[in-house]
Amino acid sequence: MVSAMNLVIYLDALLFLLGMATFIVGVYNLSLHASVSDIKTVAVQTARLAQKGLAEDMAGLVGNASALLDSMNQLVRTTRGVGIFLSLLGLALMSLATWFALKIYQVQL
Numbered sequence: 001m002v003s004a005m006n007l008v009i010y011l012d013a014l015l016f017l018l019g020m021a022t023f024i025v026g027v028y029n030l031s032l033h034a035s036v037s038d039i040k041t042v043a044v045q046t047a048r049l050a051q052k053g054l055a056e057d058m059a060g061l062v063g064n065a066s067a068l069l070d071s072m073n074q075l076v077r078t079t080r081g082v083g084i085f086l087s088l089l090g091l092a093l094m095s096l097a098t099w100f101a102l103k104i105y106q107v108q109l
Contacts, residue, residue, distance in 0.1 A: 008104060016097035023090025029083035 002010075047069070 005104075005108070009101075012097050012100045012104065015100070016094055019090045019093025019095075019097060021090070022086050022093060026083050026086030026088075026090055029086060030080065
């Protein structure tokens, strides 16, 4: 049988682990995300395509290439925003779990 205090401690530990996992996913999203290098490669190729379009007076090609570049820049900013949000949320959950643990410790004394 699990007592009420043990259940609260288990839930607090679960909250801390959830915060840690969220923080790790956020840091992974910010630093180790593999698709960022692919996006940079596509951006370089699109810039070359736009230069070629300018040299050959192809206005439609240049317009589409610049729209693609804008979309990729927005995608990179969105990915960074999600990573920062997940990292901060993870830190907040771990801090909250630590605060709960300190309050539980004070009650047990």
